[in-house]
Amino acid sequence: MRTRADGGEARVRAAILDWAGTTVDHGCMAPVGVFVELFRRRGVAVTLDQARAPMGTHKREHVRLMCAMPEVRAAFARVHGREPGGADVDAMYAEGTGLQIACLPDHAEPIEGVVEAVAGLRARGIGIGSTTGYNREMLDVLRAASAARGYAPDVAVAASEVPEGRPAPYMNWTAAMRLGAWPASACVAVGDTEVDVRAGLAAGMWTVGVALTGNEIGLTAAEWTALPGVEREGRAHVARARLREAGAHFVVDALRDLPPCIDAIEARMGRGERP
Numbered sequence: 001m002r003t004r005a006d007g008g009e010a011r012v013r014a015a016i017l018d019w020a021g022t023t024v025d026h027g028c029m030a031p032v033g034v035f036v037e038l039f040r041r042r043g044v045a046v047t048l049d050q051a052r053a054p055m056g057t058h059k060r061e062h063v064r065l066m067c068a069m070p071e072v073r074a075a076f077a078r079v080h081g082r083e084p085g086g087a088d089v090d091a092m093y094a095e096g097t098g099l100q101i102a103c104l105p106d107h108a109e110p111i112e113g114v115v116e117a118v119a120g121l122r123a124r125g126i127g128i129g130s131t132t133g134y135n136r137e138m139l140d141v142l143r144a145a146s147a148a149r150g151y152a153p154d155v156a157v158a159a160s161e162v163p164e165g166r167p168a169p170y171m172n173w174t175a176a177m178r179l180g181a182w183p184a185s186a187c188v189a190v191g192d193t194e195v196d197v198r199a200g201l202a203a204g205m206w207t208v209g210v211a212l213t214g215n216e217i218g219l220t221a222a223e224w225t226a227l228p229g230v231e232r233e234g235r236a237h238v239a240r241a242r243l244r245e246a247g248a249h250f251v252v253d254a255l256r257d258l259p260p261c262i263d264a265i266e267a268r269m270g271r272g273e274r275p
């Protein structure tokens with residue numbers, strides 16, 4: 001085992017993984033359908049880009065951010081004669097929780113390579129935490145469905161359990177605390193969105209962006225594979241750049257590529273580097 005220059009252990013103690021688009025639900029499809037439907041029910045047609053832009057935030061905040069988009073406000077006002085307000089956000093969030101729970105079991109399949117990568121991390125003594133923009137009710141449904149398919153993190157923290165969801169660091173800290181993993185500089189936060197990256201950095205953790213299986217690409221595994229190679233390469237380039245620009249220490253294509261990253265992080269820790 002490597003030791004740090006100051007004599008401390010140069011070992012990663014916890015990996016704190018996002019859910020949709022990182023460990024399950026390739027393309028982050030489950031939430032998108034719900035947001036499109038919520039606005040459709042109110043006579044407002046939102047685009048997939050609009051529905052995806054706030055991804056990673058608490059689902060209530062996600063609704064609020066969509067309602068704050070100028071085009072969405074204007075479309076809502078044309079139908080309702082007024083702009084959407086706090087009561088609309090509350091109503092949509094409440095209605096969205098039911099819709100989300102109904103479809104989560106259909107989007108709980110672990111992304112290819114996740115089960116094996118997580119087993120590898122556990123074998124080297126790394127605790128597996130998880131965070132999400134889902135609230136506790138949604139997360140409980142997703143966690144049970146994904147456990148039945150082979151992926152069950154040791155700890156699962158929902159956005160509704162902390163004072164503020166991403167980009168605030170609280171979920172990462174709560175997951176680390178429940179795992180008994182410290183310091184933050186011995187933890188790795190992993191996610192598929194810019195706010196995931198910002199929350200990992202805000203927590204003082206090593207931060208890894210997952211570029212191709214999540215919200216940045218927004219396609220199922222089958223849809224992604226079906227794209228022409230040139231288009232795949234172009235979109236991959238953009239997705240990786242966005243996460244790198246958000247400040248990720250490392251950007252990988254999929255969670256299956258995390259173990260070599262942990263090696264690189266431990267090497268940097270061994271040289272006395274901190275996130």
Ligand SMILES: [Mg+2]
Nearest residue numbers: 018020021192
């Ligand atoms: Mg995600």
